Amino acid sequence: MKAKAFDIQLFKRILSYTKPYKFRFYGSIVFAIGLSIFAAVRPYLLKLTVDEYIKPKDEQGFLLYIVLMGIVLVLEGLSQYLFVYWANWLGQDIIKDIRIKLFAHFLSFRMKYFDNTPVGQLVTRSVSDIEQIARIFSQGLFMIISDLLKMIVVLVFMLFMNWKLTLIVVAAMPILAYFTRVFQRKMQVAFEEVRNQVANLNTFVQERITGMKIVQLFNREDEEFKKFKQINEKHNKAWIKTILYNSIFFPVADIISSLTLGFVVLYGGYSIINGNHFTSVGDLFSYTMFITMLFNPLRQIADKFNEMQMGMISANRVFEIIDTTVEVQNQGTLEASRLKGSIVFDKVVFSYIENENVLKGISFEVNAGETIAIVGATGAGKSTIINLLNRFYEIKSGKITIDNQDINDFTLSSLRKQIAVVLQDVFLFADTIYNNITLNNPNITENQVIEAAKQIGIHDFIMSLPEGYQYNVKERGIMLSSGQRQLIAFLRAYLGNPSILILDEATSSIDTYSEELIQKATETITKNRTSIVIAHRLATIMNATKIIVMDKGKIVEMGNHNQLITIENGFYKNLYEAQFSTEKIQP
Known part of the structure; x- marks a missing residue:
């Protein structure tokens, strides 16, 4: 106008x-x-x-x-x-x-x-x-x-x-x-x-x-x-x-x-x-x-x-x-105070652009406390699943439930408090490490942050930085390496004590030292909670309870590592062998 x-x-x-x-x-x-x-x-x-x-x-x-x-x-x-x-x-x-x-x-x-x-x-x-x-x-x-x-x-x-x-x-x-x-x-x-x-x-x-x-x-x-x-x-x-x-x-x-x-x-x-x-x-x-x-x-x-x-x-x-009305619908009335973490996707269809479906009727279940992995080529729809679970976008059809309750029935705030996400590209504000971990939540004390850092094994890393927890990482965390930013993101997620943890390519493109710390942190924060891991590197998800293989918006295979590796000419097997042979010939 x-x-x-x-x-x-x-x-x-x-x-x-x-x-x-x-x-x-x-x-x-x-x-x-x-x-x-x-x-x-x-x-x-x-x-x-x-x-x-x-x-x-x-x-x-x-x-x-x-x-x-x-x-x-x-x-x-x-x-x-x-x-x-x-x-x-x-x-x-x-x-x-x-x-x-x-x-x-x-x-x-x-x-x-x-x-x-x-x-x-x-x-x-x-x-x-x-x-x-x-x-x-x-x-x-x-x-x-x-x-x-x-x-x-x-x-x-x-x-x-x-x-x-x-x-x-x-x-x-x-x-x-x-x-x-x-x-x-x-x-x-x-x-x-x-x-x-x-x-x-x-x-x-x-x-x-x-x-x-x-x-x-x-x-x-x-x-x-x-x-x-x-x-x-x-x-x-x-x-x-x-x-x-x-x-x-x-x-x-x-x-x-x-x-x-x-x-x-x-x-x-x-x-x-x-x-x-x-x-x-x-x-x-x-x-x-x-x-x-x-x-x-x-x-x-x-x-x-x-x-x-x-x-x-x-x-x-x-x-x-x-006047723009593109708000996420927040008509739910249930408070997700503490979830067990069972997740069901039932024939979910979704598209970012009209008539171009990214997810084409996918269905799968995650039991409470399980660690599942999602693999597939770029654009297969892996990250879209995370976006929908957090209700960043509205699905076209189908249903998503947590603990047998439609996620639309929960208030947005309480739902997202129960889900923690660690992304591949970690965003940090131009602030101290402490404030980036707590996101200025006054209910989180410094002692809680330090104790959580010790539990997942990154306290020593933070204290090695100038000013420790008060170190200013500058805009987008430019003063830290990608691996160090990932460690801060892991601590931020762990401190929220979520019912559901999502790791979206969280172990890619990092140095060996950071990877060791991240592997230790992953073991700690995924223990006794529902976890969804998205990864290109199959070595990081071989021990997952269930592996979901996606291609072009559909689930093409599902099972654990030992089951999927036996499927002749299977997507997972071909992906695994290609990755394994590449890593094997590296000097």
Whole structure:
């Protein structure tokens, strides 16, 4: 949906976030009214000072009005201070609430949404777009209200003082209003293009920085730099367009304002010289101020309206995400307090893309406390089973049960607390080892972490690092090797005391020392709990109670190692012999 400058429904929705801050909202409007009144009073006081005290040379009255103008100036400054401060304060509180709501919404999305949405785009929405919404209040709405009030009050004073001179000014206003409207329409299109290009730029930079190792390994620096230059050029052109419109509009507005002032001085001056009494010297003095105060807000309203437009466009983008309904269905009411761990997949069909089934009616059982293994070629559907068990995605048909209970009947939170997963590509936050293990859970003490680390045999490894458990692993755990990251993931999983443990290629691509530690950790954490192991290296799963062999979304073989190895031309046997012969001939 394309954002509109005057989308009333969208604007009402934005204003709905001011409800908790009504006092500040209306207070900002009151200060805007005060600012407009005090600003318009000053030129009128100047007129009275010139006509009634300077011209008659009344020194006492002159000093009195100077003091009075000083008081009005102080009140105007105080109103402006309170107006700006409260409007910005209100805007920041509103975007704080929207950002919290947006992030909470992120947490409820299915994995499919993140599969299809660039991370850079989501970062843009939750940071720069939301910041732009704040400007609706700090630089847009209240500024426009203040400017409009100032123009109305100024016009009232001008008509009261000298209606003939005011007609000259009023005649010029439609011309400026027309140019303002044309400018506003052009800027609306330009600003929408700017926001699109900002999102594209953020997405590109975020992905390339994250994948910099791949860029450099494959010597793609020049090609990626060329792509960046192209995207940056589009971003630059979008901004240049806004600069061009500003460069044309503001000189035109200044010319119209100056010409109007010139006509007022010319007409008023001739009237005074010719002895006409409808114009005074004080009128001319005050009108030089009034015209500026009348035309500047009209010109600035276009600028402030641009802020409103950018804020509305950004709000539209943010609300599109908030309105996205791809949450994982969480209608279960049962609390999975402690599961035995028996698992049944009954004719489960699933597809990431419509009409392209990844799992094609698979069925299998896992008894409580068993360790089963799942093997197969890449893309066979092994990891999909894990995703479905954790309810990251919704199945197309069939049924998945744990302890004879449909997993949809459990609350998501309690279900996932009972399932721990150790992935091949371990994700660590830019934080300490301790915080990456506990994930900032206040209910887990340091003594519990140390005791758990000793039980699975990795305490000495952690203590060998600088600062031990307080060692900061930096972004994505870059300060640790892949094997060391795996060990942290094992401890994180073990500490949760899950009923079901899943190891997804957790022993691949690691060094010999880490593998020994991981094998010891695996024996400890899989003991007396249901475990599902996905592995390419068959040596790690030969002792599994049951081995499930998958191919192209189907289960083609099932049994223990000794049973499967006897199947003539079987998938498992061929895979085992190929892997065994490869390992045997290695020097």
